[in-house]
Amino acid sequence: MELSLHRLRMLRELHRRGTVTAAAAALHYTASAVSQQLAQLERDVGAKLFERLGRRVQLTELGMVLTEHADEILRSVERATMALEEAQEGVSARLTGGVWASVASGLLPKALTLLAADHPGIEVRTKELAPEDTAGAVRDGALDFSFVIDYSDYPMPWDPALTRVVIAVERLHAAVPHGVVPAANIHLTELAEQPWILAGPRSHFGRAVRLACQRHGFEPKINHEVGEQATALSMVGAGLGVTLVSDLGLSLLPSGVDIVALTEPVMRTVSIAHRTVNSRRPSLQLVIDAVRAAAAEIGLGAAAPLPGPNQPSVTGTIPPAAGTAT
Missing domain, CATH: 3.40.190.290 (D-Maltodextrin-Binding Protein; domain 2)
Known part of the structure; x- marks a missing residue:
């Protein structure tokens, strides 16, 4: 299983915002583009990560687990980027x-x-x-x-x-x-x-x-x-x-x-x-x-x-x- 940082960021934003439309606005993408990427993330993982409840979206238990790790992964990427830049001449x-x-x-x-x-x-x-x-x-x-x-x-x-x-x-x-x-x-x-x-x-x-x-x-x-x-x-x-x-x-x-x-x-x-x-x-x-x-x-x-x-x-x-x- 390969996890895209791009899609993990979208999942994290979906958890924060509660709707695909709000997540898309925060990330400056169209709602359809975010929906497609999240659907691909589910296929990558091989499990259902969220479900719709009216106009809002609720993460499944597996979706919450992945979101928690996504937050750690994305923070680690920021720290790694900073460390690499500091090490360069x-x-x-x-x-x-x-x-x-x-x-x-x-x-x-x-x-x-x-x-x-x-x-x-x-x-x-x-x-x-x-x-x-x-x-x-x-x-x-x-x-x-x-x-x-x-x-x-x-x-x-x-x-x-x-x-x-x-x-x-x-x-x-x-x-x-x-x-x-x-x-x-x-x-x-x-x-x-x-x-x-x-x-x-x-x-x-x-x-x-x-x-x-x-x-x-x-x-x-x-x-x-x-x-x-x-x-x-x-x-x-x-x-x-x-x-x-x-x-x-x-x-x-x-x-x-x-x-x-x-x-x-x-x-x-x-x-x-x-x-x-x-x-x-x-x-x-x-x-x-x-x-x-x-x-x-x-x-x-x-x-x-x-x-x-x-x-x-x-x-x-x-x-x-x-x-x-x-």
Whole structure:
């Protein structure tokens, strides 16, 4: 009997989530693909591992036994990978990281160029996810690391099993249609009567901007609720409203948009999250070093995180906080 690590990971996730659909979402596969792989695992083992109870799935006794061993096996693989990297003179590894649009366009190209120049044996692959999903994907083992964000008005919740390393500190700026704001600086309250283009309140960005506006005494009038920053900026360029954009988001700027500094800026940190058990993994640390160097080169480097409740050290864990991550 040969056991696939890939299928063992799916079985473990099925046990955690209770449904094939939820397991597939956590691992970023289709439900049909997970079902097929789990069926193959049953054929590999030669025994029934789970049974359906309505919409949920319950593991059989043999399924539970295999899941317990799967957890041990997968942790052992992580430890073995780390030990092999530590024993090598030159590091060779493949890592998968979670990104979102502004990080992928504004920070990652320079970071990967620096990494390739100094450590060509390290290959980094990326998956674009909603910012609020990246930390969970790291915790569940679908990613080796991910970029995560914290806003000065809205810190993200945190999992003690994860460690984060602060990479950059950004300001948020007002993005307005060309000519709407003639000044170089503006107070957020001066945008109170403007139509807004903003992500929904369940996203971390959308919630953070709403809280910043509320702190200044107004509710933004949201005419267009869109999830993608590039889409929001294009709509600003078409004269449909205003929004906020971070320093990294400026790489997505279309024509017809003016960027105006806020006199009391909303700030955010960009960090890399990884599983704490992998803190000594050489390839991971080299990737982090390259990203921090890239952020410093473009003027966004950070030696410490933003002040605020539940603040972690530059490298460390923080306790859970209320809210959702985005």
